[in-house]
Amino acid sequence: MYRFTHWTFSDFLFSVERIWLLWLVCLIAFFVTTAWGLRRLRLKKVGSPVRRFHADERGAAYSLSFVMVLPIYVLLIAVILETTFILIAKLGTLYAAYGAARSAVVWTTVETPDERPLVGDVPYTAEEKASQAAIQAMVPFASGRLGKDAKTTDAETKAAATYLDGYKEYVKGGSTRLRDGYITNKYVYAARNTTTTLALPGGDALWKREIRAETTYDAPFLLPYVGRLLGGVKSSDGQIVYPITSRAAMLNECPVNATGHLGISYSTVSY
Numbered sequence: 001m002y003r004f005t006h007w008t009f010s011d012f013l014f015s016v017e018r019i020w021l022l023w024l025v026c027l028i029a030f031f032v033t034t035a036w037g038l039r040r041l042r043l044k045k046v047g048s049p050v051r052r053f054h055a056d057e058r059g060a061a062y063s064l065s066f067v068m069v070l071p072i073y074v075l076l077i078a079v080i081l082e083t084t085f086i087l088i089a090k091l092g093t094l095y096a097a098y099g100a101a102r103s104a105v106v107w108t109t110v111e112t113p114d115e116r117p118l119v120g121d122v123p124y125t126a127e128e129k130a131s132q133a134a135i136q137a138m139v140p141f142a143s144g145r146l147g148k149d150a151k152t153t154d155a156e157t158k159a160a161a162t163y164l165d166g167y168k169e170y171v172k173g174g175s176t177r178l179r180d181g182y183i184t185n186k187y188v189y190a191a192r193n194t195t196t197t198l199a200l201p202g203g204d205a206l207w208k209r210e211i212r213a214e215t216t217y218d219a220p221f222l223l224p225y226v227g228r229l230l231g232g233v234k235s236s237d238g239q240i241v242y243p244i245t246s247r248a249a250m251l252n253e254c255p256v257n258a259t260g261h262l263g264i265s266y267s268t269v270s271y
Helices: 009-013 017-041 048-055 058-107 126-141 154-170 180-193 224-229
Strands: 194-199 210-220 240-251
Touching: 009 017, 009 058, 017 058, 058 126, 058 194, 058 210, 058 224, 058 240, 126 180, 126 194, 126 210, 154 180, 180 194, 180 210, 224 240
Parallel strands: none
Antiparallel strands: 194 210, 210 240
């Protein structure tokens, strides 16, 4: 993990190396299989395979190879789709880790051993604010389907409703076809399946020390059998998921003093 200036090639590979490899292999196999099938059909002679199939018994033997290849072809498509969704979620975790680190840079400047920063009347730690930033960054990439065994708590419902209000405020004047329940489900899934840990600098010299964030997101599989084939694990709510981890590090931009704190508290104010 490097100090955040830009994302490197290794950042995109971290924790999903075999997914990238499998995606590439299956994509090549898909194009090779498709090209083979098109050659077998002899598309230059439109309708000739169909006519031959109805003309004599050789048509049955001619179609046997297609029947044998079809399950493999469908499996290739399923694996390509599942690995593509995982790689898209990987992009989300990169941004979520950055968001967590950036949030920690801000909130560590107001947190002291005797006082935690207030948001409204609720005290927060820098770790909690970083976790919240990562969750909100993952909502667009999160699944809108909760597990069949999942039960939403009152705290999750309240947090999801707050996020929904913010979303509606953001798109005010625009058009959206997303249902409210779909958006809140995405938030709940992101909150349950996104974990962030921080490595905060200690000691007196806090200026320009690195704050490191590591975010892990459990990406769900749409097809459980394909998920098990790709090494997925079963989550607490009964879904097959693939853990994706990304890391980011930013310099602590706290005040240059003995404590590294601003000496003031942040609070939300309604006007």
